[in-house]
Amino acid sequence: MTIQHSISLKAYNSFGIDATAEYFTELKHLDTLQEIAADEKLPKLKVVLGGGSNVLLTKPVAGLVIHNSLNGITIKDENENHVWVEVMAGEVWHGFVEYALTNNLSGIENLALIPGRVGAAPMQNIGAYGVEVRDTIDQVTAWHWAEKRFIVMRNEDCDFGYRESIFKHFLKDKVLITSVTFRLNKKPNLHLEYGAIQTQLEAMGVSSPTIKSVAEAVMSIRRSKLPDPALIGNAGSFFKNPTINKQQFDLLKEQFPNIPSYPVASDQVKVPAGWLIEQSGWKGFRRHDAGVHVKQALVLVNYGKASGSEIQNLAIEIIESVQSKFDILLSMEVNIW
Ligand code: FAD
Ligand code: NAP
Secondary structure (H helix, E strand, O other), rough: OOOEEEEOHHOOOOOOOOOOOEEEEEEEEHHHHHHHOOOOOOOOOEEEEEEOOOOOOOOOEEEEEEEEOOEEEEEEEOOOOOOEEEEEEOOOOHHHHHHHOOOOOEEOHHHOOOOHHHHHHOOOOOOEEEHHHHHEEEEEEEEOOOEEEEEEEEEOOOOEOOOOOOOHHHOOEEEEEEEEEEEEOOOOOOOOOOOOHHHHHHHHOOOOOHHHHHHHHHHHHHHOOOOOOOOOOEEOEOOOEEEEEEEHHHHHHHOOOOOEEEEEEEEEOOOHHHHHHHHHOOOOOEOOOEEEEOOOOOEEEEOOOOHHHHHHHHHHHHHHHHHHHHOOOOOOOOOOO
């Protein structure tokens, strides 16, 4: 294993923030985890970085940053309906989606083009266009730093919720996910309920959708709407969509008749955070190099030289302004380091 000192993480995070890691190493082999754990000279704090597409670096990282480059995809089992595939955590997420499409395996086509690595997918239970990764995760294998051993967590042990899991809370910085085993479907089970997918498929002239055409529709919508981190620094949606009770929503609806909502339970609705932020006047806002994207108010951007704290402070201002206008408290989706 090679340990480097004082490394800039600018190239390792999609916001393009120039913060340093006190120590840095590339993880390519599972055996290295034992070596790292046994090395008393290394800092106690060990943090994992995948594609860096869901972190905001607000200060130098005092500890060992482990860049996950564990690679490999293996079929573990199959039956008439399903295939179980173990994917090492350093594999690029979209590369795995392409693998599934090539092998005609369904379940993750709506999650095409989400940036990042496979190991981070269970962390916030990635989701898009009506599908969440928890629907296909069978089990997660992780290295437990304090216990110095690998643990296996079944789907039901992961406490998956909307952009949530046990890895984001109770097990935060305690484990490093080394692989994820997915249960993919041999027979397609298409999710077309998000209106934009239907419209896009029609625009593409597709009348009998397949997993490939659904993935193409998703990719096409994403390319047209979302800023490309290679061109402008961002970490996707900065905030989660809040869920509020129906009573509060009905009162808001009297004041703001156009407020959009989606039911999540009989007495609860989800309100798109992007709409709340836009109505609070932030869409396209820019202060120095920190801003709110011109096309999508849910995405905060770095126009070049913004610091992580400038972006964090902007996020706090947005939260306060949405709260004072709508009495809804937004929470951040991005992991603040
Ligand atoms: P990182 O940013 O490297 O890490 C995120 C967090 O997970 C960190 O706290 C890190 O310590 C932890 N972590 C990473 N790997 C491991 C591991 N192996 N073990 C333990 N902890 C780990 N997200 C969605 O859910 N849906 C979307 O549609 C979506 N679209 C996006 C679009 C754009 C343009 C961008 C920039 C981001 C988008 N995201 C979306 C957010 C992001 O891509 C996902 O959250 C992704 O899973 C992050 O992967 P990563 O490897 O970059 O994670
Ligand atoms: P959109 O289609 O403009 O919709 C705005 C919001 O309304 C979305 O956030 C979505 O919530 C919700 N929504 C729309 N149609 C819905 C339906 N039929 N049922 C329930 N909820 C619905 O959103 P967008 O910004 O272009 O993003 C499209 C998808 O990609 C969304 O699922 C979004 O979560 C995902 N995405 C995520 C990130 C990220 O960083 N997390 C970044 C880009 C895109 P949900 O977000 O709960 O689905």
